[in-house]
Every structure is written in C-alpha cells, then in structure tokens.
Amino acid sequence: MGVKRLFRVWRGDTSGGQLEEFRVEVNEGEVVLDVLHRLQATQTPDLAVRWNCKAGKCGSCSLEINGSPRLSCMTRMSTFEADETVTVSPLRTFPIIRDLVTDVSFNYQKARELPAFAPPKDLAPGEYRMRQVDVERSQEFRKCIECFLCQNTCHVVRDHEENKEAFAGPRLFIRAAELDMHPLDARSDRKPFAQEHQGMGFCNITKCCTEVCPEHIKITDNAIIPMKERVVDNRYDPLVWLGRKIFRRDQLAAGAPADAYVPQHVRAGHRPAPASMEPEVGPDGRMPLTELTFDRAGAASPFGDNLTFPLPPESLTYEQPASPDDQK
Amino acid sequence: MTENIERHIYDVVVIGAGGAGLRAAIEARLAGKKTAIISKSLFGKAHTVMAEGGAAAAMGNVNARDNWMVHFRDTMRGGKFLNNVRMAELHAKEAPDRIWELETYGALFDRTKDGKISQRNFGGHEYPRLAHVGDRTGLELIRTLQQKIVSLQQEDFATHGDYEARVRVFAECTITELLLDRKGGPARIAGAFGYYRESGRFVLFEAPTVILAAGGVGKSYKITSNSWEYTGDGHALALRSGATLINMEFLQFHPTGMVWPPSVKGILVTESVRGDGGVLRNTEGKRFMFDYVPEVFRKQYADTEAEADRWYTDPDHNRRPPELLPRDEVARAINSEVKAGRGTDAGGVLLDVSTRMPAETIRRRLPSMYHQFKELADVDITKQPMEVGPTCHYVMGGVEVDADSAATPGVPGLFAAGEVSGGMHGSNRLGGNSLSDLLVFGKRAGEFAAAYVDGFGVDRPKVDRSDVDAAVRAALAPLERRGGDNPYEVWHELQQVMQDLVGIIRRKHELEESLKRLGDLRERVANLSATGGRRYNPGWHLALDLRNMLVVSECTARAALQREESRGGHTREDFPAMDPQWRQVNLVCSFERGEVTLRTQPIPTMRPELLALFDRVEMSKYLTEDELSEYDQGPGEAAAAVSSPSGPAEGEGN
Numbered sequence: 001m002g003v004k005r006l007f008r009v010w011r012g013d014t015s016g017g018q019l020e021e022f023r024v025e026v027n028e029g030e031v032v033l034d035v036l037h038r039l040q041a042t043q044t045p046d047l048a049v050r051w052n053c054k055a056g057k058c059g060s061c062s063l064e065i066n067g068s069p070r071l072s073c074m075t076r077m078s079t080f081e082a083d084e085t086v087t088v089s090p091l092r093t094f095p096i097i098r099d100l101v102t103d104v105s106f107n108y109q110k111a112r113e114l115p116a117f118a119p120p121k122d123l124a125p126g127e128y129r130m131r132q133v134d135v136e137r138s139q140e141f142r143k144c145i146e147c148f149l150c151q152n153t154c155h156v157v158r159d160h161e162e163n164k165e166a167f168a169g170p171r172l173f174i175r176a177a178e179l180d181m182h183p184l185d186a187r188s189d190r191k192p193f194a195q196e197h198q199g200m201g202f203c204n205i206t207k208c209c210t211e212v213c214p215e216h217i218k219i220t221d222n223a224i225i226p227m228k229e230r231v232v233d234n235r236y237d238p239l240v241w242l243g244r245k246i247f248r249r250d251q252l253a254a255g256a257p258a259d260a261y262v263p264q265h266v267r268a269g270h271r272p273a274p275a276s277m278e279p280e281v282g283p284d285g286r287m288p289l290t291e292l293t294f295d296r297a298g299a300a301s302p303f304g305d306n307l308t309f310p311l312p313p314e315s316l317t318y319e320q321p322a323s324p325d326d327q328k
Numbered sequence: 329m330t331e332n333i334e335r336h337i338y339d340v341v342v343i344g345a346g347g348a349g350l351r352a353a354i355e356a357r358l359a360g361k362k363t364a365i366i367s368k369s370l371f372g373k374a375h376t377v378m379a380e381g382g383a384a385a386a387m388g389n390v391n392a393r394d395n396w397m398v399h400f401r402d403t404m405r406g407g408k409f410l411n412n413v414r415m416a417e418l419h420a421k422e423a424p425d426r427i428w429e430l431e432t433y434g435a436l437f438d439r440t441k442d443g444k445i446s447q448r449n450f451g452g453h454e455y456p457r458l459a460h461v462g463d464r465t466g467l468e469l470i471r472t473l474q475q476k477i478v479s480l481q482q483e484d485f486a487t488h489g490d491y492e493a494r495v496r497v498f499a500e501c502t503i504t505e506l507l508l509d510r511k512g513g514p515a516r517i518a519g520a521f522g523y524y525r526e527s528g529r530f531v532l533f534e535a536p537t538v539i540l541a542a543g544g545v546g547k548s549y550k551i552t553s554n555s556w557e558y559t560g561d562g563h564a565l566a567l568r569s570g571a572t573l574i575n576m577e578f579l580q581f582h583p584t585g586m587v588w589p590p591s592v593k594g595i596l597v598t599e600s601v602r603g604d605g606g607v608l609r610n611t612e613g614k615r616f617m618f619d620y621v622p623e624v625f626r627k628q629y630a631d632t633e634a635e636a637d638r639w640y641t642d643p644d645h646n647r648r649p650p651e652l653l654p655r656d657e658v659a660r661a662i663n664s665e666v667k668a669g670r671g672t673d674a675g676g677v678l679l680d681v682s683t684r685m686p687a688e689t690i691r692r693r694l695p696s697m698y699h700q701f702k703e704l705a706d707v708d709i710t711k712q713p714m715e716v717g718p719t720c721h722y723v724m725g726g727v728e729v730d731a732d733s734a735a736t737p738g739v740p741g742l743f744a745a746g747e748v749s750g751g752m753h754g755s756n757r758l759g760g761n762s763l764s765d766l767l768v769f770g771k772r773a774g775e776f777a778a779a780y781v782d783g784f785g786v787d788r789p790k791v792d793r794s795d796v797d798a799a800v801r802a803a804l805a806p807l808e809r810r811g812g813d814n815p816y817e818v819w820h821e822l823q824q825v826m827q828d829l830v831g832i833i834r835r836k837h838e839l840e841e842s843l844k845r846l847g848d849l850r851e852r853v854a855n856l857s858a859t860g861g862r863r864y865n866p867g868w869h870l871a872l873d874l875r876n877m878l879v880v881s882e883c884t885a886r887a888a889l890q891r892e893e894s895r896g897g898h899t900r901e902d903f904p905a906m907d908p909q910w911r912q913v914n915l916v917c918s919f920e921r922g923e924v925t926l927r928t929q930p931i932p933t934m935r936p937e938l939l940a941l942f943d944r945v946e947m948s949k950y951l952t953e954d955e956l957s958e959y960d961q962g963p964g965e966a967a968a969a970v971s972s973p974s975g976p977a978e979g980e981g982n
Contacts, residue, residue, distance in 0.1 A: 028589060029591055029705065031591050031704075034591040040866060041817075045858065045867030046858070046860025046867050047866070049866070050369075050370070052375075052555045052557065053373075053377065054595075055378065055592070056703075057464075058378075058555070074703060074704075078706070097863070098863050098864040101864050104370065111478060112478055112485075116434070116476075116482055119433075125431065126424070126425075129442070129443030129444065130443050131439060132438065132439040132446075135436045135437075138436055139462075143464065145377070145467065146372055179434075
C-alpha cells in the first residue's frame with residue numbers, strides 16, 4: 001500500500017554537498033525518520049543520520065524538515081500534502097560532519113561552562129525537603145531532552161558564528177533558570193552569571209526557541225524573561241547600586257544577599273511593584289506540568305497566565321539610572 | 329597497518345554512558361582514578377531516558393512499613409526465586425542511599441506533602457516504592473548523572489586547568505574488542521579497541537580495568553521498545569574475552585506496546601492504562617483475559633466482568649480484574665488471541681479506555697498516552713480503543729558477576745553493571761527495579777574497579793600489538809569486502825528469526841529451527857559488505873554490531889532450548905509448568921573456539937535469615953522436596969517465630 005514520494009536529502013560532508021533527490025516508498029502512519037531508514041536499507045546504506053529512541057524522548061534525531069527544525073521521529077508523513085516534496089537537511093547552526101549529522105559539541109561546551117548544582121552544605125543526603133509547587137518550576141526545564149532545536153533556531157547564533165563564543169543559547173538559559181529556581185541550590189549568582197557570562201543580553205525575546213521546543217517548554221516566558229527581569233532589577237535598583245558603592249562586595253553578600261526581599265517603602269523612587277500573581281494551579285494545588293493536564297498549550301507560567309510578557313512599561317518598577325560607570 | 333591509531337591510557341574504561349556507566353564512572357573518578365566513558369551515541373542520549381515509571385527504593389516515605397526486607401522479598405517473588413540472592417539483598421538495602429545521593433547531584437523528584445521524595449505503586453511492589461518524576465524518571469536520572477559528571481569536570485578544570493584531566497566522555501565511539509594480557513597467569517584486561525562513529529578513525533584504550541555497562545539486546549527483535557544501541561555489545565564483548573553469561577533465556581516482553589502504525593511498533597503503552605480501568609478485547613469484542621487466569625492466581629482474580637468492574641471502586645470486597653495479571657501472563661494471553669486469528673490486521677488486540685471513563689478523566693489520568701496516540705497514531709484514546717501487542721523490553725540475562733564487586737569471575741579487570749549484567753532480576757524483573765539496579769551496581773562496579781587498579785604497581789597489563797592488528801582487520805573487513813550481503817537485509821532476517829522462533833512462547837522444534845537459521849546467518853554475517861567510507865557510515869556500523877547481535881541471539885536460543893520449564897520471561901509451550909529442579913540451576917553460556925557452549929551451574933543458596941522472610945506455603949511452590957525439608961529444619965522454625973512477615977527485626981536495615 002506504500003506510495004512513492006519524492007524526498008530531497010542533503011548529502012555531503014565538510015567539503016560541501018547538495019540536496020539529492022530520491023523516490024522512496026512511504027507507508028501509512030510513517031514518520032520522516034522511517035523514510036530515512038528505508039532509504040538506508042534500500043538505496044543509500046551509508047546515509048548518515050543520528051537517532052536513538054525513535055519515540056521523541058532522547059532528542060537525537062533533530063533535523064530541518066522543509067526548513068523547519070523538527071524531531072524527525074515525531075514528524076508524521078501525513079502532515080505533508082500528498083504530492084509535496086519533503087526536503088530534509090541537517091541543523092544549520094552546527095558544523096556538518098556528514099549528510100544529516102552535525103557536530104553539536106558547542107552545546108556540551110557551553111554546558112560545561114555553567115556552574116553545576118551547588119548542594120546545600122548543611123543537609124545530608126536524605127534530608128532534602130522541598131515543596132512540590134517549588135520543584136515544579138525547575139521540573140519544567142528538566143523536561144528538556146537536549147534536542148538542541150532551540151539552539152539551532154536561535155538567530156543570535158544561527159548564521160552568526162561570531163556570537164557563539166559569548167552566547168550560550170536557550171538550552172543553557174533554561175538550565176540557568178532551573179538552577180536559579182532550584183529550592184536548595186546554594187549559589188545565588190545564577191542571574192548575574194547568565195547576564196555576564198552566558199550572553200543572555202543578546203536575546204531579544206523573539207520566542208523562536210519556545211516555538212520549536214518539542215517538549216513545549218515555555219523557554220522565553222518562564223525562563224529567559226524572569227531571568228532578565230530579575231537581572232534588571234538587581235543591576236539597576238538604585239539601592240543595590242548604592243549598596244555596591246558603600247559596602248565591599250563581600251560585606252554586601254553577607255549583609256544584603258542579591259536575592260533578599262527589599263520592603264517596598266525602602267525602594268525609594270519606585271512606583272509600587274505590581275502584586276505578584278499566583279500561578280494557575282489545578283484542583284490538587286499543583287501546577288500542571290504538561291499542556292495535556294491543562295486547558296491551554298504549553299505549561300503554565302509561574303506568574304499566572306493572565307500576564308503577558310513583555311509587561312507594559314508604565315507598570316514596571318524601573319527607572320533609568322545614571323550609569324554607574326559614568327560616575328567613577 | 330599503515331594507520332596511526334589514537335592511543336589513550338586510563339585507569340578505568342567504562343563502556344556505556346547510561347545510568348550504570350555514568351554512576352560507575354562517577355565512583356571511579358571520586359576514588360581518584362583516571363576514567364574514560366565510552367558512549368555509543370551522544371552524551372545523555374542513552375536508553376535510560378526511556379524509563380518512565382520510576383526507581384524502586386524502600387525509603388518508606390509514603391508507607392513507613394516499607395523496608396529493604398519487603399523490597400527484597402518482592403524482588404525475589406518477581407524473579408521467581410531464580411535471582412542471585414546476594415544481589416537482590418544488596419540492591420534492596422542500598423537503593424535508598426543511591427536515590428538520596430542523586431538529590432545532592434541536583435535531581436528533582438516529585439514530592440510528598442511533607443516535602444520528601446514521593447513514591448508510587450507499581451506491579452509487584454507491596455508498598456508505594458518508586459521514586460519518580462512524572463513519567464520521565466529515566467530522563468531525570470540520566471540528566472542528573474550527566475550533570476554530576478560535568479560538575480566533576482568543573483572541579484578538575486579548577487585544579488588542573490583541563491576539564492578532561494580525570495574524566496573524559498568519548499561520545500559516539502563504539503568498542504569492538506576488549507584486549508587481554510595473556511602473559512603469566514589468567515588472561516586479564518589490558519584495554520579496549522574501537523572506532524569513532526564520526527570519523528571512522530580507530531582508538532585504543534590501554535587500561536587495566538573495563539566496566540561493561542552497555543545495556544541490553546532488544547534490537548535483535550523486530551518488535552521492541554529498545555533503541556538502536558541495544559545490540560548486545562557488552563554481552564558479546566564479555567563472551568569473546570572469556571567471561572560467561574547467565575540466564576540468557578529470560579527476556580521480558582511487555583504486554584502492551586503500540587502495534588500501529590508500523591513506525592511506532594513496540595513503543596510502550598504504560599501499565600497504568602490497565603490499572604486505571606482499561607480492558608483488553610479481541611476483535612470479536614470479547615474481554616478475553618477471563619479465559620487466561622492461571623490456576624495459581626484464581627483466588628485473587630475476578631471471574632465475571634461485573635465483579636472485575638466493581639474492583640476499581642471497591643477493591644476490598646472484590647477481586648482484581650484479570651487484565652492486571654503479571655506482565656508475562658498478559659503478554660502470553662494477547663499472543664494466543666492473535667495466533668488464534670482474533671487479533672487486528674496489525675497483529676494486536678484492543679485496549680480500550682474510551683468506553684470506561686469520561687474523556688476528561690482519560691486526559692487527566694493518562695496524559696502522555698493520550699499525547700502519544702494522538703501524535704503518533706492519530707488515535708484519540710478518549711473515543712477509540714488502542715491497538716496493542718507484546719514488545720521485547722528487557723533482558724534479565726547477562727554477564728555473570730560477583731554480587732558484591734560486580735567483577736566477572738573469569739576475567740580479572742572486567743566488571744559489569746546494569747542491564748548487561750545478569751542474576752539480579754532472576755527470571756523476571758519488576759518494574760522500577762532497573763533504575764535502582766543500575767545505581768546500586770554501577771556504584772559498586774566503579775568502587776571495586778578502582779580498588780582493583782590500586783592493586784597494581786608499575787606492572788600494568790600490556791596490550792598485545794598483534795591483537796590490535798587483528799581488531800583493525802576485523803573492523804575494516806566489511807568495508808573492504810565486495811559483493812557480500814547487505815547488513816540491513818541480514819539484520820532484518822535475524823530480527824525475523826528471533827521474533828518468530830525465539831519469542832514469547834517457545835517450542836522445541838522452533839528453537840531447533842532458530843539455531844539452524846542462526847547458523848546460516850553466521851556465515852552471512854562473516855561475509856557482510858558495507859559500501860561508502862569510514863566517516864559516519866551507519867551501514868558499516870551495523871555490519872560490526874551484527875556480529876554481537878548474532879552471538880547473543882544464539883545464547884538466548886540455546887539456553888531457551890535447554891531449559892525445559894516455563895518461568896518468568898521464558899515460556900515453553902511443551903513445558904508449561906514451573907519445575908523446582910530447574911530453579912536450582914543457572915544456564916551459563918561461554919564462547920570457546922568460536923562456538924557458544926552451555927553448562928548448568930547451581931544457583932547460590934539463600935541464607936537462613938533471608939529464607940525466613942518467606943512462608944512455607946509460598947516456598948512450596950518453588951522448592952524441591954529436599955529443599956523443603958531443609959527449610960523445615962532451619963528457617964521454617966524461625967519463620968514461624970516471626971509473626972508479621974512485613975516487619976521482621978531491624979538491624980541491617982540501612
């Protein structure tokens with residue numbers, strides 16, 4: 001019952017390559033990866049394609065299918081028109097190894113540069129206590145299967161090799177956010193680190209990463225924006241700035257940790273901060289982890305889904321400060 | 329050979345970067361050993377990510393009556409008492425510590441109300457015991473271990489200025505041979521030889537210890553929940569270096585895998601579908617499981633649909649529906665229905681929740697199943713039944729190891745942990761016991777491998793140059809050969825043989841037939857040719873993997889033919905009952921002069937205080953008359969003295 005379909009598959013290596021056309025049998029219910037496997041078995045035994053679980057769980061088989069970044073094991077042939085040519089090409093942001101396989105070591109390099117979880121010193125194994133609602137914020141980011149589609153689609157590094165050194169990319173921003181929101185992580189410098197060493201400032205929130213995420217992680221809304229806003233808070237809060245001028249850094253760390261809550265009346269010159277929204281929780285008091293337990297696409301925003309980002313500027317507690325650098 | 333081979337010197341080489349491999353590597357590195365991790369795919373993609381349910385550990389967070397003895401007992405029952413007792417004991421005792429340790433690496437498990445790690449119920453576990461993260465526990469585990477490795481590398485960077493100073497991950501690298509030093513005394517491990525998938529270039533590791541953590545063998549079957557890496561590499565490497573395999577006849581077939589569309593054939597449909605009320609019907613609309621309740625389970629299972637349906641709301645006054653029989657029973661029943669012509673065109677039966685629960689309840693309770701069927705099969709499980717059939721899931725058999733040290737008895741320097749090792753699960757593994765298994769024995773393998781390295785001075789084992797040359801020749805052969813068989817064709821044929829003749833239900837003549845066909849395939853595997861070059865060439869890689877799949881398949885077929893009884897993951901149509909005589913032995917496979925040979929070996933006996941955890945009625949199903957009279961003289965009296973079997977004396981309970 002199979003029909004012959006036209007496939008264009010990029011073949012080549014570091015020295016270059018081109019799209020090659022294949023007519024290949026396609027059966028009902030198949031996904032793109034099945035068709036690539038059939039190509040291997042029947043026409044091109046040496047066609048290089050990376051894959052593992054074939055169930056959307058390992059994130060190995062990321063490709064660009066008709067130009068859009070997808071997991072090839074989760075892209076059903078029925079999503080194309082009956083006579084549509086399917087073009088399969090490797091991820092464009094990473095260097096080619098061969099055919100559809102790219103060198104994704106950039107991502108592992110960046111992962112290595114982000115300080116790991118710092119266990120609390122005063123707790124022995126088995127003594128960790130956390131509330132479900134608190135771990136769920138980080139758990140959303142730990143759903144990541146490291147398919148690197150977000151890294152591939154991010155235009156800061158896509159076609160911009162020169163930005164790769166300074167920019168870690170969405171995958172590592174959610175890792176930073178995950179650690180920042182971890183109830184027991186002993187480090188408190190995750191946000192400034194993201195700004196200063198991961199190049200989060202490059203991100204201008206176009207949400208492309210969120211769009212391609214096969215796990216439907218709200219990368220932009222739930223990780224990048226909160227990280228950015230809090231960074232802004234700390235960097236430009238005049239009181240914190242004054243504190244930095246008056247105290248030595250170590251005294252500051254001891255006296256007023258960056259994360260500490262500052263009562264509103266102390267925040268001289270600020271408009272009252274908008275009341276923080278409670279996250280949407282289900283009847284069990286837990287945040288739904290996937291859209292399937294929830295009435296809308298994607299996971300819930302920890303700030304409540306009635307809030308859209310970016311926030312309107314008039315409601316923000318932000319004031320343009322004189323640049324600290326000018327006053328040196 | 330003209331090629332210059334890249335050469336590395338390590339203390340410990342870990343083959344496999346799944347849960348067991350990473351845990352072993354962490355332990356070896358913490359013991360100060362220079363450690364290499366060989367990963368067949370990218371770092372963090374190992375098959376461990378596929379585990380859904382959780383990791384079993386008797387932490388007692390949800391039910392305080394749980395302890396290691398109850399867990400041990402459940403494990404032994406699940407394995408039909410063929411388990412290596414010492415392994416089951418260590419596993420039950422150490423699993424909680426291994427789980428808690430993960431939290432210090434940054435793992436975030438689901439929580440109980442009082443903030444502890446939440447634990448869930450699972451088949452065969454008396455109390456809620458599985459630490460979990462939704463239905464993606466395996467992903468959490470692999471990511472946590474991966475991130476711990478990274479954190480160790482960061483420490484090394486701080487001290488040595490090099491992330492890879494003491495632990496390095498060799499991603500997309502496949503080991504094809506273990507190398508031995510045969511001079512003086514028994515042959516011991518001297519290193520490992522392999523190739524980088526990316527470049528096709530060879531790499532040689534010189535190391536006195538190798539830890540095998542290479543997972544299972546599922547890719548020898550046509551319908552499997554396993555990924556492409558599961559080609560039995562670890563099993564085959566062990567065999568070829570002189571180690572032995574045990575229990576290879578025992579394979580777990582999960583009763584419910586997807587069967588349609590063909591592309592997803594084998595992907596798991598979780599047990600909770602049936603736990604939540606899903607029923608199995610054949611194409612005639614009959615709820616057939618009522619016809620398949622075995623005599624031993626009659627008392628616990630309902631015999632009318634009415635009673636079965638009442639159980640969901642009132643489990644205390646009704647018996648369980650037969651859909652919830654153990655995995656092996658349900659798998660066999662589905663298999664018989666399909667064989668009798670009452671299955672769907674795709675070869676499955678119908679699993680229906682749509683008529684049993686409101687759509688909203690289904691979406692709430694089975695979110696990932698709803699998603700999986702919607703995305704992959706275009707089936708709305710709130711409106712239509714699912715098509716399901718058995719899928720090859722896990723191999724209980726594996727490398728024979730010493731329970732405490734994970735060392736192979738025959739080959740000094742060779743260790744094995746995780747699915748590649750054998751004994752721990754006996755003839756059938758309980759859900760949730762594999763994640764805890766790989767943590768417990770991964771750690772032990774790392775620890776004892778490090779200790780073994782300490783035993784050497786400067787006199788480390790040496791790699792024999794001629795072995796390396798032979799390995800190079802063997803690896804290049806398929807590329808240089810012209811006109812040989814296409815590896816993909818041979819692979820599909822091997823899968824067909826195993827699926828049809830060494831599947832769930834086995835028969836003498838089919839097993840004999842399978843051995844004959846495997847014999848034919850052996851010649852073809854020795855004569856494969858791969859086109860193309862060495863750079864990332866999947867055809868070539870498959871040609872090399874096939875050698876391993878073939879020898880491991882032969883072990884399974886031979887052992888299945890020899891074991892004339894049915895137990896756990898091994899069912900013989902011609903010997904349908906469990907035989908206490910057969911419980912007393914393991915079948916041990918070894919590889920001598922190119923042939924798989926088989927011998928029987930008595931299984932280790934249970935210490936009296938462990939035996940006393942079981943009552944006589946239960947043991948009488950498993951033990952021979954002789955063993956029973958021994959039981960009566962020893963533990964039987966002790967057992968009679970212990971009034972509550974779930975709360976025996978404390979003591980070694982940590």
